[in-house]
Structure formats: structure tokens, C-alpha cells
Amino acid sequence: MRYTSNHKAETRQRIIGEAARRFRKDGIEGTGLVPLMKALGLTHGGFYAHFESKDALVQASLDAAAEQTLARWPAPRDDAERRDFIAGYLSAEHRDNASEGCPLTSLSAELGLRDQASATTDMVVARLSEYVDNCTTVAAPADQGLVALAAMVGALVLSRAVADPAMSDRILAAVTAAIQPAALATASAA
Amino acid sequence: MRYTSNHKAETRQRIIGEAARRFRKDGIEGTGLVPLMKALGLTHGGFYAHFESKDALVQASLDAAAEQTLARWPAPRDDAERRDFIAGYLSAEHRDNASEGCPLTSLSAELGLRDQASATTDMVVARLSEYVDNCTTVAAPADQGLVALAAMVGALVLSRAVADPAMSDRILAAVTAAIQPAALATASAA
DNA sequence: TGTACATCAGTGAACGCGCGTTCACTGATGTAC
DNA sequence: TGTACATCAGTGAACGCGCGTTCACTGATGTAC
Numbered sequence: 001m002r003y004t005s006n007h008k009a010e011t012r013q014r015i016i017g018e019a020a021r022r023f024r025k026d027g028i029e030g031t032g033l034v035p036l037m038k039a040l041g042l043t044h045g046g047f048y049a050h051f052e053s054k055d056a057l058v059q060a061s062l063d064a065a066a067e068q069t070l071a072r073w074p075a076p077r078d079d080a081e082r083r084d085f086i087a088g089y090l091s092a093e094h095r096d097n098a099s100e101g102c103p104l105t106s107l108s109a110e111l112g113l114r115d116q117a118s119a120t121t122d123m124v125v126a127r128l129s130e131y132v133d134n135c136t137t138v139a140a141p142a143d144q145g146l147v148a149l150a151a152m153v154g155a156l157v158l159s160r161a162v163a164d165p166a167m168s169d170r171i172l173a174a175v176t177a178a179i180q181p182a183a184l185a186t187a188s189a190a
Numbered sequence: 191m192r193y194t195s196n197h198k199a200e201t202r203q204r205i206i207g208e209a210a211r212r213f214r215k216d217g218i219e220g221t222g223l224v225p226l227m228k229a230l231g232l233t234h235g236g237f238y239a240h241f242e243s244k245d246a247l248v249q250a251s252l253d254a255a256a257e258q259t260l261a262r263w264p265a266p267r268d269d270a271e272r273r274d275f276i277a278g279y280l281s282a283e284h285r286d287n288a289s290e291g292c293p294l295t296s297l298s299a300e301l302g303l304r305d306q307a308s309a310t311t312d313m314v315v316a317r318l319s320e321y322v323d324n325c326t327t328v329a330a331p332a333d334q335g336l337v338a339l340a341a342m343v344g345a346l347v348l349s350r351a352v353a354d355p356a357m358s359d360r361i362l363a364a365v366t367a368a369i370q371p372a373a374l375a376t377a378s379a380a
Numbered sequence: 381t382g383t384a385c386a387t388c389a390g391t392g393a394a395c396g397c398g399c400g401t402t403c404a405c406t407g408a409t410g411t412a413c
Numbered sequence: 414t415g416t417a418c419a420t421c422a423g424t425g426a427a428c429g430c431g432c433g434t435t436c437a438c439t440g441a442t443g444t445a446c
Binding site for chain 4: 222224238243244
Binding site for chain 2: 079102110143152170
């Protein structure tokens with residue numbers, strides 16, 4: 001062979017990796033195959049030696065993003081690891097680095113429109129659940145409203161992205177049950 | 191005039207309304223001007239009599255979506271109204287009807303990439319905050335982990351969509367502080 | 381009342397561009413004899 | 414060792430298409446005289 005025996009497989013992995021990054025950064029629709037291949041030092045014509053279509057790449061990349069994400073998030077062993085994970089997930093680095101981060105958040109809108117995403121999405125949700133399974137959201141001294149707000153937005157986003165309708169309903173129900181107007185003081189406005 | 195005196199303004203409003211719906215359903219990138227105008231019984235050429243560019247329409251539509259959303263969500267007067275609002279926000283109807291719903295969730299990914307979105311986004315966040323300002327997320331009997339999960343995903347999504355960096359940081363900090371591993375029981379896994 | 385002209389919302393053909401996709405080809409290497 | 418052929422990852426020109434945008438035009442109505 002004129003290349004090392006696994007050269008083609010390596011190229012395929014490079015394409016998947018770059019795509020997984022770009023999809024999360026610019027969206028699936030927003031990522032073109034020509035710039036993608038160019039970034040790898042290849043021409044776009046060669047793409048179809050590796051994938052049947054862009055959709056096939058999307059599938060492979062979503063799987064890869066999920067796998068990579070799961071690998072970076074091993075099942076937690078104690079509450080210290082849970083705490084670290086949560087802090088990392090909610091860090092400025094994660095916020096500012098969508099291309100390497102959780103695919104649920106960066107692709108949330110597009111995931112709902114693509115049934116391809118199903119298995120992948122549910123895997124990531126399941127692992128995330130392990131991290132927060134025995135976590136409870138406590139009343140913080142300040143900005144408690146923002147927590148409720150985040151939970152509501154997140155619940156809606158997740159309920160649309162998740163494939164399993166039962167899980168979708170459970171998410172909405174859980175957050176609905178969890179958010180309670182504090183009976184203490186209520187301002188009125190026009 | 192060959193049309194009623196406010197005919198053009200009405201057409202403009204129809205374009206904005208249809209766009210606001212389609213952007214939330216299919217995304218901004220996923221919405222073309224030709225099908226949009228066709229859906230209104232017009233030809234695409236006429237579009238530029240109303241807007242300078244697609245970007246101008248995006249701006250107007252985001253504003254309209256925010257305005258429409260705020261109009262439908264008047265400032266809450268008591269906890270009953272808060273409860274109703276939260277239940278509606280987290281309803282299956284809202285989930286299944288992205289085109290009429292909260293623009294934050296349906297456009298979350300694209301909002302982060304467009305600085306146009308800024309003012310609009312922040313207005314909706316502010317109003318939503320009013321609804322949940324004195325709300326607290328309580329420990330529900332079941333699926334408490336899903337609440338934490340939703341809060342984390344929502345916090346990340348919001349922190350990317352919001353224009354004000356200080357608000358972005360506050361959201362992350364509030365949710366980080368609120369999620370606590372329950373000290374009760376901790377399973378270990380490989 | 382009747383003709384000539386101005387207005388202007390909307391038409392529809394055309395533009396350049398980037399998209400996903402196809403395909404005949406290249407050229408470096410491996411194998412056969 | 415040397416020539417002839419097969420392999421195949423990647424090349425690059427070309428395709429049809431939908432996009433955002435432009436522009437000369439239409440035709441119904443309003444205004445002027």
C-alpha cells in the first residue's frame with residue numbers, strides 16, 4: 001500500500017473529529033464540507049471515499065461527540081467527583097468552548113429536528129443523569145430565580161432534544177414539580 | 191393610493207410575523223426568503239421593498255418575537271399566576287409548538303452566534319426572571335436529578351445566549367451554588 | 381367628465397455564490413513474473 | 414534486478430440547486446388640469 005495500512009481509517013477519524021468540533025461550534029447546517037476538508041489539508045472530492053453523504057458524517061460525528069463526551073465523563077465515584085464535574089460543566093471555559101463541550105447544549109435546536117440524533121442524545125442524557133442523580137437543587141441565598149429560570153429553559157430544550165417521549169415528559173414534570181413560588185413575599189405590578 | 195393607506199405596513203407586519211414563526215421552527219439559517227414570501231402569497235422580489243436585507247428581517251423578527259412573548263406574559267400579580275405561567279411554559283403544548291413559543295429555547299444556539307440578538311434576548315430573560323424571581327426549586331420526591339440536569343443545560347444555553355457578560359456569569363454561579371450532591375447515599379461505580 | 385401623468389407595492393427574470401454530490405483522473409506504491 | 418500491471422487515497426473540474434440580492438418592469442390607483 002502506498003499509505004500505511006490504517007491511513008484511510010486515520011483520515012476518516014480526522015474528518016469525524018473536525019466535523020464534531022465544527023458542528024458544535026457553527027451548527028450542522030452552518031458547517032460546509034468544502035471548508036471542513038480544506039481545514040484538514042484535503043480536497044472536498046475525497047470526502048465521498050469516506051462517507052456516503054453529509055448525513056452519514058453527521059451520524060458518525062454525533063456518535064463520536066457523545067463517545068468523546070462520555071469518555072471524558074467517567075461514572076462518578078463520590079460526591080467530590082460530582083462536585084468537580086458540575087463546576088466544570090458550569091465553568092466559563094465550557095461556556096466559551098462550545099466546540100469541545102457538551103453536544104446537548106451547542107446543538108440543542110438542531111438535535112430536535114434530526115431523528116438521527118436520538119441514540120446519541122439519550123446516551124449523553126443518561127450519563128449526565130448519573131452525575132446529578134442524587135443531587136438536589138438547594139435554595140441559594142441569591143439569584144435563586146435564575147436557577148428556576150435555567151431549569152425551565154433547560155427542561156424545554158432537553159424535552160425537545162430527547163428521543164424517548166416518556167423521558168421528555170418526565171423532564172417537564174420533574175421541573176414543574178420542583179419550581180415553587182416562595183410563599184414569603186409577592187410584589188405586584190401592572 | 192392603489193392599496194389602503196397602511197397596506198404596506200400590514201404586509202411588512204405579515205412578513206415579520208411569518209419570519210418570527212419560521213425562525214423559531216426551522217432556525218434562522220434554515221429559513222429561506224423565497225419559501226417565506228411564497229407562503230404569504232408574494233414573490234421574493236418584493237421582499238426588498240420592506241427590508242434592506244435578511245439580517246434586517248432577523249433583527250425585526252427577533253424584536254417582534256420578544257415583544258409578542260412579553261405581551262403574552264404580563265408581569266405576574268400573584269403566586270397563582272406564577273404557577274400557571276410555569277406550568278404553561280413546561281407544558282407539552284409549548285414543547286411541541288416551538289414556532290409560537292419562547293425564542294430563547296428554539297433559537298438558543300443561533301442566538302449565541304448573532305450579536306443582533308442581544309437586546310431581545312436580555313429583555314426576555316428579564317421578564318422570565320420576574321416570573322421566577324421569588325421562586326425556589328424544591329427537592330421533589332422523584333426525578334430530582336433531572337431538575338439538576340435541566341438547570342445545568344439551561345444555564346449553559348442561557349449563559350451563551352445572553353449579551354451581558356455579568357449576567358452570563360451570574361447564571362452559571364447561581365446554578366453551581368444551587369446544585370449539591372445529597373449527602374445521604376452515594377453509590378460507587380467503575 | 382375625461383385625458384395625461386405620477387405613484388409605488390409587488391412581479392419575475394437574472395446575478396453570483398456556496399452548497400452537496402459526481403466522476404474521470406493522478407500518481408505513489410505494492411505485486412507478478 | 415527490472416519491467417508491466419493493479420490498487421486506491423486523494424485530486425480537481427463540473428453538475429444542479431437554493432440561497433440572498435438586484436433591477437427593469439407592470440398595472441392598479443390617485444392627482445392635475
